[in-house]
Amino acid sequence: MGEDAGITRRFFCKDRNAEFPIEFPSDLRKAIAVARDNLANGTISDVPLGGNCKPFEALISSGKWDDVLLYQFKCNSCWQLFELSAETYHGSGGWWKPVE
Numbered sequence: 001m002g003e004d005a006g007i008t009r010r011f012f013c014k015d016r017n018a019e020f021p022i023e024f025p026s027d028l029r030k031a032i033a034v035a036r037d038n039l040a041n042g043t044i045s046d047v048p049l050g051g052n053c054k055p056f057e058a059l060i061s062s063g064k065w066d067d068v069l070l071y072q073f074k075c076n077s078c079w080q081l082f083e084l085s086a087e088t089y090h091g092s093g094g095w096w097k098p099v100e
């Protein structure tokens with residue numbers, strides 16, 4: 001599996017490989033960048049979960065990650081929900097994945 005396998009900067013929700021494990025801080029940075037870009041171009045929308053996580057926009061603008069991230073996004077074309085979760089202290093143990 002190459003460096004750019006899995007998640008890419010182009011969002012493709014219907015791809016069955018949309019599930020992407022976050023194993024390293026670089027994975028998390030990439031996943032956050034993809035979410036940010038696709039929010040900016042209107043491909044996906046932020047789904048507020050409440051709880052302790054700050055809004056995704058605040059995460060992007062501050063550049064500071066909470067210890068545990070949990071965000072959901074929905075595709076604006078087909079309404080598929082996606083979840084971004086990670087333990088940022090280790091930069092690992094997370095996923096970008098479709099929510100059934």
Ligand SMILES: [Zn+2]
Nearest residue numbers: 013075077078
């Ligand atoms: Zn979609």
